[in-house]
Amino acid sequence: MPTLLWDASALIKRNTLEAGSDVVDALFAALPQVTAVATLWGYAETYASLWRKRNRGDISTAFLQSALTLLRSELRLSTDWVFLTIDDAAVLTGIDLLRQHNLNATDAALLATYLRYARSQPAGSPTSVLVAADQRLLRAAGSEGLTTVDPEAVAAADIPAPLATW
């Protein structure tokens, strides 16, 4: 079973209803057999997206309250999830990556963090798979050799097979 490296652009699909939410649900259903990895930054981006939507009047305060409750219980309080730190070295490595892949600094530092994680795994470890709906990030990660999945581009019914083989 793989290690899933989550980007906020995919994570937000769990707490909302979007194309690919069913795929994200299928990946969540595989916990704790799959290892789930996020960053605190990604958690904050997910939080911010919900908050901004409420401030703009697109969603109700009641919805925001429920969504933040689930974000809290399913990720932050869950022992199934680990968070990586985006440190200064990742930001510096990110500057190199943003030049190569036309990323912004956030995506680049996130990618640097996940690449460091994936490359640090001993031979024979589960495959590290980036889960994201941010196309630039997916392209850059793929170019760097990371396996990727875009929840918007696959069917939920197709998830069990790759989970078993990644």
Next chain:
Amino acid sequence: MLTEPKTELPVRFVDKEELNRLMDEMEQRMGFVPDPEATIEKLREMLRAEGIRPEDNAFSREIIRMRYGDEE
């Protein structure tokens, strides 16, 4: 295939116990009260009732907009 490591920097994990302590304190200050009835199914029902269309990907697009502005 992943390329060879460019660095041997250690992978750094967030101390979740400390994170949870800090976030719990912050949420208490903000007056955040968790919804004990919250479920994913209930969330999605609420969104349907609020007229959110799944195909718009409004929330993930919001995140991408936060990163790249209108340049998608």
